[in-house]
Amino acid sequence: MPVARILDALRDAGQLRAVNGALPVSIVDLVDDSRRVTSGSAFLAVKGAMQDGHAWLPKAKDAGATLAIVEDEAAARVIDMPAIVVHDGRRSAALAAAAFHHWPARAIQFTAVTGTNGKTTTVGLLRHLLDVAGQRAASIGTLGVLIGSAGEEMPGGGGLTTPGPVELQRVLRVLADRGVTRVAMETSSHALHQHRVDGVHFAAAVFTNLTRDHLDYHGTMEAYRDAKLELLSLLAPDGVACFNIDDVTWQHTVAEMDVSGSQASAPRRTTFSALQDADVTAHDVVYDATGSRFELRVRTAQGTTQHQVTLPLIGDFNVANALGAAAGALAMGITPQDVADGLSQSPQVPGRLERLRTEPTVLRDYAHTPDALERALLAVRPFTMRPDGAPSRLIVVFGCGGDRDRGKRPVMGSIAERLADVTIVTSDNPRTEDPERILDDIEAGMTRRDHQRIVDRRDAIAAALRMASAHDVVVLAGKGHETYQIRGTTSYPFDERIIVQELWDAMTQGGDDS
Numbered sequence: 001m002p003v004a005r006i007l008d009a010l011r012d013a014g015q016l017r018a019v020n021g022a023l024p025v026s027i028v029d030l031v032d033d034s035r036r037v038t039s040g041s042a043f044l045a046v047k048g049a050m051q052d053g054h055a056w057l058p059k060a061k062d063a064g065a066t067l068a069i070v071e072d073e074a075a076a077r078v079i080d081m082p083a084i085v086v087h088d089g090r091r092s093a094a095l096a097a098a099a100f101h102h103w104p105a106r107a108i109q110f111t112a113v114t115g116t117n118g119k120t121t122t123v124g125l126l127r128h129l130l131d132v133a134g135q136r137a138a139s140i141g142t143l144g145v146l147i148g149s150a151g152e153e154m155p156g157g158g159g160l161t162t163p164g165p166v167e168l169q170r171v172l173r174v175l176a177d178r179g180v181t182r183v184a185m186e187t188s189s190h191a192l193h194q195h196r197v198d199g200v201h202f203a204a205a206v207f208t209n210l211t212r213d214h215l216d217y218h219g220t221m222e223a224y225r226d227a228k229l230e231l232l233s234l235l236a237p238d239g240v241a242c243f244n245i246d247d248v249t250w251q252h253t254v255a256e257m258d259v260s261g262s263q264a265s266a267p268r269r270t271t272f273s274a275l276q277d278a279d280v281t282a283h284d285v286v287y288d289a290t291g292s293r294f295e296l297r298v299r300t301a302q303g304t305t306q307h308q309v310t311l312p313l314i315g316d317f318n319v320a321n322a323l324g325a326a327a328g329a330l331a332m333g334i335t336p337q338d339v340a341d342g343l344s345q346s347p348q349v350p351g352r353l354e355r356l357r358t359e360p361t362v363l364r365d366y367a368h369t370p371d372a373l374e375r376a377l378l379a380v381r382p383f384t385m386r387p388d389g390a391p392s393r394l395i396v397v398f399g400c401g402g403d404r405d406r407g408k409r410p411v412m413g414s415i416a417e418r419l420a421d422v423t424i425v426t427s428d429n430p431r432t433e434d435p436e437r438i439l440d441d442i443e444a445g446m447t448r449r450d451h452q453r454i455v456d457r458r459d460a461i462a463a464a465l466r467m468a469s470a471h472d473v474v475v476l477a478g479k480g481h482e483t484y485q486i487r488g489t490t491s492y493p494f495d496e497r498i499i500v501q502e503l504w505d506a507m508t509q510g511g512d513d514s
């Protein structure tokens with residue numbers, strides 16, 4: 001790939017500061033991690049959240065890198081490495097990667113989904129809606145890269161909700177080459193703050209909700225919100241911002257935009273709501289143990305239309321996610337009737353209130369924030385019932401991830417004991433923290449003292465299964481689709497679908513392996 005193409009892209013974006021030494025005419029690869037350098041590649045040194053990539057320049061050179069892209073001119077000069085010097089390493093990473101992969105985003109129309117919860121579910125619904133409307137669609141997010149309504153898995157994404165800038169452009173190139181023309185993408189606050197998606201212009205951006213998470217990284221809720229709102233600057237000129245106005249933050253944002261609405265800079269926008277007047281709304285919602293039924297109303301300049309939806313996803317929050325997906329799909333030109341029909345045939349989203357077995361009902365769910373845990377437990381409560389109508393029990397097994405926002409732990413402890421009949425506090429992904437201390441943090445928010453504390457998550461699940469009677473509901477919260485548990489810096493196999501099956505077999509076949 002000619003280096004001139006990268007130089008042009010950086011110059012056009014105002015990022016090029018200087019060129020040092022004799023640059024190679026072409027490079028074979030472009031990477032932002034010295035561990036991925038191969039002979040003849042370019043190494044992008046990024047000043048990261050944890051460390052400064054410039055420190056890895058000598059290693060990159062030893063591994064065969066022939067070009068450095070740096071912010072810090074001296075770091076390359078001192079090891080005599082040809083360098084392109086840029087103003088902002090992070091912004092330049094996304095642009096250089098886009099140029100290296102020959103601007104794959106130009107062949108694709110994008111919808112972004114951001115918010116604390118509901119992103120994975122919403123991009124899954126969008127992928128399905130766009131695909132059944134006849135457009136080859138993919139989604140990128142926590143579940144990886146999935147293509148088509150059935151969600152064919154494609155390797156890539158690097159295990160992040162939003163891939164890093166270099167990986168993202170690589171993935172987009174593969175998708176474009178495979179004929180994908182529509183992509184629904186989770187855009188995390190980390191990604192927006194770190195400019196991972198710069199260079200992608202979104203035809204629609206869906207804002208789901210904003211509740212507590214990631215304060216370890218952003219510091220305050222205001223900074224977290226502002227990171228999410230960075231998405232507005234990535235909207236295409238005629239792009240549409242779709243806001244959930246049942247969320248107080250986004251309601252305020254829309255109100256502020258309405259005040260400044262005459263300004264040319266205000267983006268086009270639509271609103272969605274399950275509770276109040278908006279452009280896309282749900283009426284007469286009826287919930288049951290398999291999903292919900294509602295009337296979808298779509299208001300446009302031409303008037304309002306009504307469409308019946310039978311949504312096969314459990315819980316009121318999934319009605320909100322369906323409305324967000326509907327708003328995004330409508331902004332992408334899908335007709336309201338196709339949206340309603342598509343929602344009624346939605347595939348399940350792995351690990352989101354996913355039923356692993358019945359009698360007792362065991363659900364695994366990805367609730368790892370206070371709001372998600374509350375919404376998930378409230379959604380399940382109506383279905384805890386014996387055949388004679390007497391209540392049965394809601395048993396929750398949950399923990400909190402290590403090396404993540406500590407402040408959410410006691411809040412989640414308090415929510416669990418308020419909303420579940422039995423709470424078993426256990427580990428999520430402890431990462432490099434002491435698992436017992438994480439449990440201490442959770443318990444600090446609990447006052448009832450009648451919960452169980454079982455640090456080993458497999459043992460905790462076994463205890464829940466042992467105590468559950470046929471009509472009880474067990475919710476395994478926090479790990480959802482994950483098939484591993486991170487202890488220290490190692491990922492160990494941990495698939496709750498398999499674990500529940502194994503434990504159940506052991507219990508019912510006489511042996512108890514817990």
Ligand SMILES: CC(=O)N[C@H]1[C@@H](OP(=O)(O)OP(=O)(O)OC[C@H]2O[C@@H](n3ccc(=O)[nH]c3=O)[C@H](O)[C@@H]2O)O[C@H](CO)[C@@H](O)[C@@H]1O[C@H](C)C(=O)N[C@@H](C)C(=O)N[C@H](CCC(=O)O)C(=O)O
Pocket residue numbers: 032033034035045046047048049050051052053054056142159160161162163164165188189190191194
């Ligand atoms: C805090 C954070 O967000 N870190 C992410 C970020 O790293 P960074 O750019 O800040 O880099 P860094 O770790 O400080 O290192 C600086 C530079 O040195 C380089 N390096 C580092 C070591 C080495 O040996 N050689 C080397 O070249 C790194 O590749 C990097 O370019 O960008 C990298 C990709 O470009 C990510 O891999 C990395 O994810 C870490 C592993 C992570 O755990 N991230 C989580 C918190 C995250 O991003 N989560 C969000 C949101 C989740 C959600 O709400 O859904 C996500 O999008 O997944």
Ligand SMILES: Nc1ncnc2c1ncn2[C@@H]1O[C@H](COP(=O)(O)OP(=O)(O)OP(=O)(O)O)[C@@H](O)[C@H]1O
Pocket residue numbers: 115116117118119120121122142161186208209317318320321351352353365366367368371372373375376480
């Ligand atoms: N709209 C919503 N509001 C509140 N909670 C939700 C919503 N949608 C889903 N949830 C809950 O949050 C969990 C995570 O949902 P989902 O994976 O769709 O969100 P996400 O934003 O992609 O999460 P992550 O930030 O981890 O990628 C679900 O398992 C469910 O418990």
Ligand SMILES: N[C@H](CCC[C@H](N)C(=O)O)C(=O)O
Pocket residue numbers: 161368400401402404428429478479482
């Ligand atoms: N995207 C989220 C996922 C959290 C999943 C949960 N199982 C945990 O490990 O805390 C994060 O990286 O914070």
Ligand SMILES: [Mg+2]
Pocket residue numbers: 119120141142143161186
């Ligand atoms: Mg997600």
